[in-house]
Amino acid sequence: xxMGDIVTGCDVLVIGGGPGGYTAAIRASQLDKxxxxxxxxxxxxxxxxRGCIPSKTLIHAANIIYDIRNPGNxxxxxxxxxxxxxxxxxxxxxxxxxxxxxxxxxxxxxxxVIKGEAFFESSDKARITLPDGTNSTxxxxxxxxxxxxxxxxxxxxxxxxKFMINSNEALGLMKVPExxxxxxxxxxxxxxxxxxxxxxxxxxxxxxxxxxxxRFDPEVVEVVSRKMKxxxxxxxxxxxxxxxxxxxxxxxxxISDDKGNESELKCDKVLxxxxxxxxxxxxxxxxxxxELDESGFxxxxxxxxxxxxxxYAVGDIAGPPFLAAKAFREGKVAAEVxxxxxxxxxxxxxxxxxxxxxxIATVGLDEESxxxxxxxxxxxxxxxxxxxxxxxxxxxxxxVKVVAxxxxxxxxxxxxxxxxxxxxxxxxxxxxMAAFLEDLAGTIHPHPTLPEALAxxxxxxxGKAIHI
Amino acid sequence: xxxxxxPDVGEGITEGTVVKWLVKIGDEVKADQAVAEIETDKAxxxxxxxxxxKVSKIYGKEGDIIxxxxxLVSLALPGEEIxxxxxxxxxxxxxxxxxEVKPEIRLPEKIIxxxxxxxxxxxxxxxxRELGVDISGVMGSGPGxxxxxxxxxxxxxxxxxxxxxxxxxxAMPPIKLAEERIPIKGxxxxxxxxxxxxxxxxxxxxxxxxxxxxxxxxxxEKEKKRAEVKGIKLTYLAFIxxxxxxxxxxxxxxxxxxDPQKNEIVLKRYYNIGIAVDxxxxxxxxxxxxADQKSILELAKETEELAEEARTRKIKLSDxxxxxxxxxxxxxxxxIFSTPIINPPDVAILGVHRIRDMPVAIDGEVKIRKILPLVxxxxxxxxxxxxxxxxxxxxxxxxxxxxxxxxxxx
Numbered sequence: 086x087x088m089g090d091i092v093t094g095c096d097v098l099v100i101g102g103g104p105g106g107y108t109a110a111i112r113a114s115q116l117d118k119x120x121x122x123x124x125x126x127x128x129x130x131x132x133x134x135r136g137c138i139p140s141k142t143l144i145h146a147a148n149i150i151y152d153i154r155n156p157g158n159x160x161x162x163x164x165x166x167x168x169x170x171x172x173x174x175x176x177x178x179x180x181x182x183x184x185x186x187x188x189x190x191x192x193x194x195x196x197x198v199i200k201g202e203a204f205f206e207s208s209d210k211a212r213i214t215l216p217d218g219t220n221s222t223x224x225x226x227x228x229x230x231x232x233x234x235x236x237x238x239x240x241x242x243x244x245x246x247k248f249m250i251n252s253n254e255a256l257g258l259m260k261v262p263e264x265x266x267x268x269x270x271x272x273x274x275x276x277x278x279x280x281x282x283x284x285x286x287x288x289x290x291x292x293x294x295x296x297x298x299x300r301f302d303p304e305v306v307e308v309v310s311r312k313m314k315x316x317x318x319x320x321x322x323x324x325x326x327x328x329x330x331x332x333x334x335x336x337x338x339x340i341s342d343d344k345g346n347e348s349e350l351k352c353d354k355v356l357x358x359x360x361x362x363x364x365x366x367x368x369x370x371x372x373x374x375x376e377l378d379e380s381g382f383x384x385x386x387x388x389x390x391x392x393x394x395x396x397y398a399v400g401d402i403a404g405p406p407f408l409a410a411k412a413f414r415e416g417k418v419a420a421e422v423x424x425x426x427x428x429x430x431x432x433x434x435x436x437x438x439x440x441x442x443x444x445i446a447t448v449g450l451d452e453e454s455x456x457x458x459x460x461x462x463x464x465x466x467x468x469x470x471x472x473x474x475x476x477x478x479x480x481x482x483x484x485v486k487v488v489a490x491x492x493x494x495x496x497x498x499x500x501x502x503x504x505x506x507x508x509x510x511x512x513x514x515x516x517x518m519a520a521f522l523e524d525l526a527g528t529i530h531p532h533p534t535l536p537e538a539l540a541x542x543x544x545x546x547x548g549k550a551i552h553i
Numbered sequence: 554x555x556x557x558x559x560p561d562v563g564e565g566i567t568e569g570t571v572v573k574w575l576v577k578i579g580d581e582v583k584a585d586q587a588v589a590e591i592e593t594d595k596a597x598x599x600x601x602x603x604x605x606x607k608v609s610k611i612y613g614k615e616g617d618i619i620x621x622x623x624x625l626v627s628l629a630l631p632g633e634e635i636x637x638x639x640x641x642x643x644x645x646x647x648x649x650x651x652x653e654v655k656p657e658i659r660l661p662e663k664i665i666x667x668x669x670x671x672x673x674x675x676x677x678x679x680x681x682r683e684l685g686v687d688i689s690g691v692m693g694s695g696p697g698x699x700x701x702x703x704x705x706x707x708x709x710x711x712x713x714x715x716x717x718x719x720x721x722x723x724a725m726p727p728i729k730l731a732e733e734r735i736p737i738k739g740x741x742x743x744x745x746x747x748x749x750x751x752x753x754x755x756x757x758x759x760x761x762x763x764x765x766x767x768x769x770x771x772x773x774e775k776e777k778k779r780a781e782v783k784g785i786k787l788t789y790l791a792f793i794x795x796x797x798x799x800x801x802x803x804x805x806x807x808x809x810x811x812d813p814q815k816n817e818i819v820l821k822r823y824y825n826i827g828i829a830v831d832x833x834x835x836x837x838x839x840x841x842x843x844a845d846q847k848s849i850l851e852l853a854k855e856t857e858e859l860a861e862e863a864r865t866r867k868i869k870l871s872d873x874x875x876x877x878x879x880x881x882x883x884x885x886x887x888x889i890f891s892t893p894i895i896n897p898p899d900v901a902i903l904g905v906h907r908i909r910d911m912p913v914a915i916d917g918e919v920k921i922r923k924i925l926p927l928v929x930x931x932x933x934x935x936x937x938x939x940x941x942x943x944x945x946x947x948x949x950x951x952x953x954x955x956x957x958x959x960x961x962x963x
Contacts, residue, residue, distance in 0.1 A: 207573070208573070371577055372573075372577075374573070374615055374616075427679060427682035427683045428679070428682075429678075429682060431670065431675075431678050432675075433670050490697075492697045493697060494672060494697050517674070517675055518674050518675075519672045519673055519674055519695075519699050521696060521697055
């Protein structure tokens, strides 16, 4: 591989250095392929710079501040001072550590990383434009597209970086806003709304339907709704924004509810979190045989192969759910398929976590989707307040729900409560291993710990829970 | 504005499939620049534009079937402008202003994950793929119908036919396992049409014989290394092509075609030898032009090149036509004798099979000799068995005695 005007070649060309892309590149390189990874910015993608990692870092700090100020009934009192700039500074350090780590891993496994932009000229050639504007054409045996997605705009309310901001810009604010309006009530809205509320912001959420977190089990969402109310977050249900104007360096959002009652919400920033759009432009897809679905995501099969047989797609660009965890797995599958291994994205379920307060984590089917899927089901519930461990930590808001077929095959698990994001992995593994309620109930869980709730919920579904 | 049409590329081709557009709307193209790759029944051809201009419209998408004479792209000729209506202008509003909109937000639908995929662990699912078993068709023997490794193993061992009968209805494998349907199109369709027409139009007679090529084997072994130095793979086929052209010159009725309209036999004084090549898409017949004027080494080189181009679908249409006689080299794969079908518009086709060690009686003694089986299918409308046999004799003489063959080299 030599740079220059002449066409040079590689076995696998990976476009995009986020979770899907760098994982695919490293795995392909581990399997002795000559791999080039092209990334426009730095390695890490949305996850490292604009999503999972920055939000988790800031949420962690906000939780500590909140917990010190609100220790509950554990017999202590405290106060805390903070400078948000220092919290942001640490966020940059965490991000840098991860970026350097990924860069080192690529080097270690022999992935050649090129900073630039790739553009398909045909089904086996791509032009790479370097930051200095020079071009090289690369011939590849296989390509993996991992270009990801970007925040979607609210129709009629374009992002302007000043008042109308996306989740990335919200995470990048160097000052905690006094008033924040959030459009949409999906998981990003709930996570960032909760975080800013804990940092002292007055948060208002405008939601077009009568519920928040509509993709989650209502019983689970109820626990989070209660806490959001306690945090002073106001939710305007069945409402939609009508217009926006600025006044004395503040934004004023006019909203209307379903009865036509209008109100004005004054704020410093308006955060829009209404989903994502695919990064499918300016990469030359029209020069390949790749087909897109009606939302613009690349159509892939179980092996993550596109309709152009030598080209694969992984991560957000290959369609929902938009999760780094899904991208990691897809990246490995695509790389392994390329070298001829019998891999496939055949997972039975994909876990999803929300870093709300308390956390939500789910995997597989809930009651509603099981019934829609035509299953006869049995469910088991176990509340956190019946857990010794939760009582000890004063984290009693929460529950675990297990949904199974009547024969005991576990279809899904929903958790809301402290550390739900950690608890869910046992449930994911159970479903992936085709476990039955007896398998989960019959496993010894250390005591006193939160995961006991999983075994207890499984026992409840079998009709014989001890502790409730 | 001018429309660039799919031109008549000859060989009776009436339609083609757009494999790939090589231009997009807004591209400036030069005269003779290729605008599309089109797969015809014969090959993939690049269609050039006769004029320069700016692409303003592309008719159809990749995979579409396009008829000869219909438009491929529209060009705005130099001086013409693409209509404003076709250019999208992005308008950005820098200031926040009061806007009245009825927002239609499409929030992501509640994700209904595909309920209950196959009940099996990840390692078992992978094991099934390793054995090529569609796990959704396997009945599990584990608790609650969980599919175990043992089930996969058993399923893979059972023959497909008995599997269909032995398994209960709900565990019946999907139909695609027992049967697969391949659309007849492209080269496969052309082969079918041409062969059906040939076999049911020309009364075929097949003549079979053997050539003792012991000396040719020795010669070829000796010359092979020298050819290798020049980068040429010296094949028996090159010798056979040479011998065939010599024999065709002496027996002109085999290098001919029929003109049914005029009721005439057209004897050809040029010798273009078609070589049947097995490609992944099906049989293709590249043609070595003026084979009689080429040396054995040149024939070997050209055969190899054309065959490779045919296999990779890079071959030009002009290299697939103009045959006057065809040779099919079945020997490289197997079989002793076959009855080849004449490749129109030829009147004869020569099939060559594998050279084998055979006992041969020579002067009252049994000797082991290298024997090459030969078959000739010919069109009885153009010639008779005696002519065919004489042609074969000349051919066999030249293969038996390579010196004779070399003397004929022009």
